Amino acid sequence: MINKTFERLGTEPSVIRKIFAYGLDQAKKIGAENVYDYTLGNPSIPAPAKVNETIRDLTKTVDSLHLHGYSMAPGFEEARNAVAANLTEKFGRKVLPTELFLTCGAAAALISSIKALSYDGAEILVLAPFFPEYRPFIEANGAKMVLVPADTETFQIHADAVEARITPNTQAVVINSPNNPSGVVFSAETLTALANVLERKSREIGHPIYILSDEPYRELVYDGVTVPFIPSIYRNTVISYSWSKSLSMPGERIGYVYVPSDIDDAAAFFAAVAGASRIMGHVCPPSLMQRVVAECCSEAPDLETYDRNRKLLYTSLTEMGYECVKPQGAFYLFVKAPNGDGDAWVEQAMKEYNLLAVPAAGFGCPEYFRLAYCVRTEMIERSLPAFREMYEKTRKAAR
Amino acid sequence: MINKTFERLGTEPSVIRKIFAYGLDQAKKIGAENVYDYTLGNPSIPAPAKVNETIRDLTKTVDSLHLHGYSMAPGFEEARNAVAANLTEKFGRKVLPTELFLTCGAAAALISSIKALSYDGAEILVLAPFFPEYRPFIEANGAKMVLVPADTETFQIHADAVEARITPNTQAVVINSPNNPSGVVFSAETLTALANVLERKSREIGHPIYILSDEPYRELVYDGVTVPFIPSIYRNTVISYSWSKSLSMPGERIGYVYVPSDIDDAAAFFAAVAGASRIMGHVCPPSLMQRVVAECCSEAPDLETYDRNRKLLYTSLTEMGYECVKPQGAFYLFVKAPNGDGDAWVEQAMKEYNLLAVPAAGFGCPEYFRLAYCVRTEMIERSLPAFREMYEKTRKAAR
Numbered sequence: 001m002i003n004k005t006f007e008r009l010g011t012e013p014s015v016i017r018k019i020f021a022y023g024l025d026q027a028k029k030i031g032a033e034n035v036y037d038y039t040l041g042n043p044s045i046p047a048p049a050k051v052n053e054t055i056r057d058l059t060k061t062v063d064s065l066h067l068h069g070y071s072m073a074p075g076f077e078e079a080r081n082a083v084a085a086n087l088t089e090k091f092g093r094k095v096l097p098t099e100l101f102l103t104c105g106a107a108a109a110l111i112s113s114i115k116a117l118s119y120d121g122a123e124i125l126v127l128a129p130f131f132p133e134y135r136p137f138i139e140a141n142g143a144k145m146v147l148v149p150a151d152t153e154t155f156q157i158h159a160d161a162v163e164a165r166i167t168p169n170t171q172a173v174v175i176n177s178p179n180n181p182s183g184v185v186f187s188a189e190t191l192t193a194l195a196n197v198l199e200r201k202s203r204e205i206g207h208p209i210y211i212l213s214d215e216p217y218r219e220l221v222y223d224g225v226t227v228p229f230i231p232s233i234y235r236n237t238v239i240s241y242s243w244s245k246s247l248s249m250p251g252e253r254i255g256y257v258y259v260p261s262d263i264d265d266a267a268a269f270f271a272a273v274a275g276a277s278r279i280m281g282h283v284c285p286p287s288l289m290q291r292v293v294a295e296c297c298s299e300a301p302d303l304e305t306y307d308r309n310r311k312l313l314y315t316s317l318t319e320m321g322y323e324c325v326k327p328q329g330a331f332y333l334f335v336k337a338p339n340g341d342g343d344a345w346v347e348q349a350m351k352e353y354n355l356l357a358v359p360a361a362g363f364g365c366p367e368y369f370r371l372a373y374c375v376r377t378e379m380i381e382r383s384l385p386a387f388r389e390m391y392e393k394t395r396k397a398a399r
Numbered sequence: 400m401i402n403k404t405f406e407r408l409g410t411e412p413s414v415i416r417k418i419f420a421y422g423l424d425q426a427k428k429i430g431a432e433n434v435y436d437y438t439l440g441n442p443s444i445p446a447p448a449k450v451n452e453t454i455r456d457l458t459k460t461v462d463s464l465h466l467h468g469y470s471m472a473p474g475f476e477e478a479r480n481a482v483a484a485n486l487t488e489k490f491g492r493k494v495l496p497t498e499l500f501l502t503c504g505a506a507a508a509l510i511s512s513i514k515a516l517s518y519d520g521a522e523i524l525v526l527a528p529f530f531p532e533y534r535p536f537i538e539a540n541g542a543k544m545v546l547v548p549a550d551t552e553t554f555q556i557h558a559d560a561v562e563a564r565i566t567p568n569t570q571a572v573v574i575n576s577p578n579n580p581s582g583v584v585f586s587a588e589t590l591t592a593l594a595n596v597l598e599r600k601s602r603e604i605g606h607p608i609y610i611l612s613d614e615p616y617r618e619l620v621y622d623g624v625t626v627p628f629i630p631s632i633y634r635n636t637v638i639s640y641s642w643s644k645s646l647s648m649p650g651e652r653i654g655y656v657y658v659p660s661d662i663d664d665a666a667a668f669f670a671a672v673a674g675a676s677r678i679m680g681h682v683c684p685p686s687l688m689q690r691v692v693a694e695c696c697s698e699a700p701d702l703e704t705y706d707r708n709r710k711l712l713y714t715s716l717t718e719m720g721y722e723c724v725k726p727q728g729a730f731y732l733f734v735k736a737p738n739g740d741g742d743a744w745v746e747q748a749m750k751e752y753n754l755l756a757v758p759a760a761g762f763g764c765p766e767y768f769r770l771a772y773c774v775r776t777e778m779i780e781r782s783l784p785a786f787r788e789m790y791e792k793t794r795k796a797a798r
Contacts, residue, residue, distance in 0.1 A: 001521075002516065003518060008670075027581070051467070056455050064451065068450070116401055136677060142402075251689075253467045265401050272406040272409055274408075274410075275406060280504075281679065284650055398595050
């Protein structure tokens with residue numbers, strides 16, 4: 001007898017993958033140059049040259065048994081040291097190697113944190129718009145997801161809306177900044193307001209409400225924007241990170257959980273992350289990649305391409321009349337469908353123009369669609385007439 | 400509030416790691432040459448040269464975006480094709496790429512299979528002696544572990560003992576051959592007896608009982624022994640594998656689940672493996688290593704060192720009077736403590752001789768201890784007097 005929940009989770013079509021697959025099919029029929037694919041959040045800038053150089057060097061200088069051997073579960077000491085030093089320098093806050101548990105990517109990191117807080121009835125708040133995988137991550141790992149509606153004015157955190165949803169079972173709030181799908185970076189002001197609410201409510205309900213901060217896009221910001229370091233604003237913060245985006249190596253599955261030692265129940269939280277990881281089959285983080293990030297974690301991504309795409313797409317679409325959130329980070333543009341129906345807009349754009357976007361109902365904002373602009377710039381240029389025609393058609397339809 | 404189960408799983412001391420850590424401490428005090436460490440099942444032969452050559456070639460010939468990019472969840476098509484072709488050739492049975500789900504190592508592979516069969520009350524049988532991690536893998540993933548005592552005569556499968564423990568809730572039997580810790584390879588005869596029992600009992604209880612075959616040591620065999628390919632003996636078999644041992648790269652976390660398409664509910668099983676993996680944070684298997692195993696999966700490990708160690712240790716210990724299971728595979732020697740108390744023997748050997756073994760109570764055989772002979776041969780030679788003295792002391796104690 002097969003577990004039906006997991007069977008469903010393994011078969012339910014991902015909307016993103018479905019549209020992406022449609023695009024591949026169309027590309028075969030009508031030529032790739034006639035398909036405008038904005039579906040996947042897959043880095044389009046190569047890894048810094050140092051990544052491959054480091055890999056080659058390591059294969060020549062480190063003994064095979066060490067290079068490809070097991071590390072302890074939280075990672076090699078050298079890797080944890082290097083990452084802690086990098087974070088300390090970057091954020092001006094002492095980060096200890098022993099506060100880091102290296103994982104196979106940010107998804108595993110976040111899930112181990114969720115499991116660490118799970119119990120029957122535990123509630124975890126998620127702010128719309130949100131990465132759709134948060135739902136199965138939470139619901140299939142022993143907690144209940146409670147959705148906080150989006151503030152569609154600013155796409156910042158609506159602290160009052162968070163407060164209204166806190167119950168004695170609230171264990172955490174997941175935040176994701178720079179945000180997928182909106183591209184918004186949560187401001188220090190909005191984070192401070194959230195921190196005030198969480199501090200007050202934690203006292204009220206008699207146990208800590210943690211922030212689980214999912215930060216794979218932390219290094220992808222534009223216009224000189226600073227991403228506030230959340231543990232400096234709210235003490236009970238646990239971070240999930242991966243180098244998937246900052247080093248353009250999403251397939252290599254390397255990230256970490258950062259459990260600051262000054263959070264409530266820090267030792268128990270860290271242990272529970274280790275225990276949850278253990279029963280998810282984490283034996284150690286990938287060993288070669290641990291040494292790669294140890295060497296490369298201070299490499300900055302070359303954001304010029306993303307930034308050029310961001311400006312081109314944002315400026316062009318707003319000039320046409322689209323309402324878009326001004327993205328400050330990540331590589332997504334979050335656009336309001338002129339007819340107010342993201343699903344319908346995406347369907348029509350796909351069928352009539354081979355213009356592939358992702359409807360945002362799954363992100364908690366059904367009026368919107370998401371464009372991933374980690375694409376070739378010339379594809380954006382060629383796609384603009386399609387956006388224009390779609391605007392005219394769907395604006396009329398909305399009247 | 401922190402989940403107590405995961406906190407405990409993250410803090411309870413592993414006996415193996417504790418003894419290993421003691422050995423490191425002692426090495427600092429009295430010199431590494433005076434510590435005889437047989438604790439860790441960590442490969443001691445380097446990865447085949449082709450592994451590092453392939454890694455270097457890939458960094459030069461494959462575009463970074465592809466090399467380090469996401470694959471689909473079950474792996475790159477090329478990697479699944481290569482592995483399927485290799486298995487087909489090796490075992491004379493058509494293995495399809497679509498039957499393979501690549502994972503971050505065998506632990507993740509086995510756990511996703513366990514989760515695929517989990518429900519409240521589901522029972523999974525485990526045969527002693529067994530890899531101790533099976534217990535948390537099963538018990539923290541929604542099933543109950545039912546232990547089948549060892550047949551200490553042969554350390555083969557005791558089919559009657561299995562049959563006696565099957566209930567209407569029995570979902571699977573985990574088998575591990577070559578076995579950790581006994582080094583025994585289950586014979587075709589013993590497997591056929593098990594298959595007969597499982598077929599009969601599956602009919603009786605009205606649903607399939609699967610074999611979950613955990614095979615990380617499959618390529619580590621000696622004396623020309625053949626490891627039977629279990630799906631050819633019992634149809635409802637799902638295999639977990641990793642290249643940790645066969646390519647000496649345990650830190651790289653790359654393996655697979657093989658769900659043959661002719662097992663009962665094959666499509667649902669495969670989907671449930673995918674769904675379970677998804678909510679454990681598996682996004683894709685490590686991308687560089689997928690290509691490495693695609694290139695290197697037909698490389699055979701150079702077993703000469705292991706075999707030399709095996710013969711030396713087995714012959715020496717049996718000549719001294721120890722009762723040992725004759726190991727045909729893996730890199731473990733399973734030894735009966737002369738005083739019949741594995742815990743006490745290990746404690747004394749550690750304290751008096753800095754001879755580090757693992758007591759086998761956690762493996763389900765408290766009279767035994769395990770020696771991992773993936774070590775330097777000269778360490779074995781130097782350790783023999785300690786074994787001899789321990790034999791004399793504990794044999795006397797047993798009288």
